[in-house]
Amino acid sequence: MSLDSDVIVDRRRIRRKLTFWRVAAVLVTMAAVVAIGLVVNRSGPSALASAGSIARIHIEGLIRSDNDRIEALERLEKSSAAAVIVHINSPGGTTAGSEQLYDALMRLKAKKPMVVVVEGLAASGGYIAALASDHIVAQQTSLVGSIGVLFQIPNFSTLMKTVGVQMEEVKSSPLKAAPNGFEPTSPEARAALDSLVKDSYAWFRGMVQARRGMDDALLEKVADGRVFTGRQAVDLKLIDQLGDEKTAVAWLVAEKKVKANLPVRDFTLAPKFGDLTFLRATASIALDALGLNAVAQQLGIGQALEQFSLDGMLALWRPAASN
Secondary structure, three states, X not given: OHHHHHHHHHHHHHHHHHXXXXXXXXXXXXXXXXXXXXXXXXXXXXXXXXXXXXXXXXXXXXXXXXXXXXXXXXXXXXOOXXXXXXXXXXXXXXXXXXXXXXXXXXXXXXXXXXXXXXXXXXXXXXXXXXXXXOOEEEOOOOEEEOOOOEOOOOOOHHHHHHHOXXXXXXXXXXXXXOOOOOOOOOHHHHHHHHHHHHHHHHHHHHHHHHHHOOOHHHHHHHOOOOEEEHHHHHHOOXXXXXXXXXXXXXXXXXXXXXXXXXXXXXXXXXOOOOOHHHHHHHHHHHHHXXXXXXXXXXXXXXXXXXXXXXXXXXXXXXXXXXX
C-alpha cells in the first residue's frame, strides 16, 4: 500500500509540474504574440506595392467598422501601385461596417483600376464590398449573394423567469432600448425593428440594382436572401466572370490597359491590436499549447463568440449550426 501511495504522489507531482510548464508556455507564447502585434501595428501595413506591381489585398472574416483598415486603403489609394486586386472571403458583418468598407473601396477604385476575386464566400456584407468593383471574378463553387439584412438579439426572458430573476428598469418611453433581451419583445418594438430592417434592405437592393445593372424581375429573383454558386451567379449577373487571380489580372490587362507581366504583391491591411482577428490567433496558439484547439474548433466556440459580438443591423450570412 505504501508503494502504491508513493506512486500516486509522484504521478500527481509530475502532473502538477506538467500543468505548470504548459501554462508557462502559453503565457510566454501569448506575450510573444502581443509583442509581435505591437511591432506590426507600429509599422503599419506593408507598402510593397509599387508602380511596377499590382497590389493584392484581402478582406476576410466578419466585417465591422475598422478605421485602421480604412486608413490603410487610403494609403494604398495614394501609392504608386498600378492596380488593385481585392480578394474577398467573408460572410458579411454589420451593415455600417460593410458600408464603410464599400465607400473606401469606391474611393480606391476612382484612383486605381480594381477587380474583386471571390475566394470562397462573398455573402451579405461581403457582397456589398464586392459591389465596389466594376468587375467581379469568382470560382465556380464560390458562394455569393445573400442579399438581405437582419437584426438579432438573444432573449433570456423565459430563462430568467425559470430561475426567478427579473430585470427592473425605468425608461423615458416604451421603445427606449427595445428590445432588451430581458423581456418578451412588444408588438410596437417589433414593428419599429421591422421598419429598420426594411429600410436597410431597400438600401441594399438599390445598391445591387444600380451597381449590377439589373431589372426589377432579376432583382426579385436574386434578392431573397439566398446564396448562389459562382456558376449560378454568372447567369444572374451577380458576378461577371468565372476564374481566379490570373483571370483578374488578364481582365486588368485587357480592359484597364495595365501592363502585362506585372507582379502581384501583397498590401497588408494590418488588424488592430484589439481586433478579434488578432485575439483569435492568440487564443488559437494558447489552445494548441494546452491541447484543446481541436475541441474548440469542433464546438465552434471562437466563431460563435465573434458573431455574437456584432452589434446593430447585420448584413450577414449565418446558416444554422448543426446539432
